[in-house]
Amino acid sequence: MAFLMLYVTYPNKESAKESVRELLDEKWIACANIREVDSMYVWKGEMESEGEYIAVMKTRLELESDVAAKIKSIHPYEVPCITRWTANANDEFEEWIIENTRKNEV
Numbered sequence: 001m002a003f004l005m006l007y008v009t010y011p012n013k014e015s016a017k018e019s020v021r022e023l024l025d026e027k028w029i030a031c032a033n034i035r036e037v038d039s040m041y042v043w044k045g046e047m048e049s050e051g052e053y054i055a056v057m058k059t060r061l062e063l064e065s066d067v068a069a070k071i072k073s074i075h076p077y078e079v080p081c082i083t084r085w086t087a088n089a090n091d092e093f094e095e096w097i098i099e100n101t102r103k104n105e106v
Helices: 011-026 059-074 091-099
Strands: 003-010 031-045 046-059 082-087
Touching: 003 011, 003 059, 003 091, 011 031, 011 046, 011 059, 046 059, 059 082
Parallel strands: none
Antiparallel strands: 003 046, 003 082, 031 046
């Protein structure tokens, strides 16, 4: 068994928490961890260096496309970073993720 982890950056803690709350309320994700990070990147030809927040979210594998679309629809960035990978954990944790996310009936 496996599950999906999503790594999504946000401009501030409030927008990260807002997105996570909405995704939790609608059962798109089972949980998330939000952390502060220093980011450096090139945007529109300019070097940027600023603080961001990362939300690491966990959900069902079969919700991948729908969760990504939902995140894009509520994200404040013009081009959000939505990185995703498959992960494995102890059986009890993976069952908990399944129990706390929606079935792919949307």
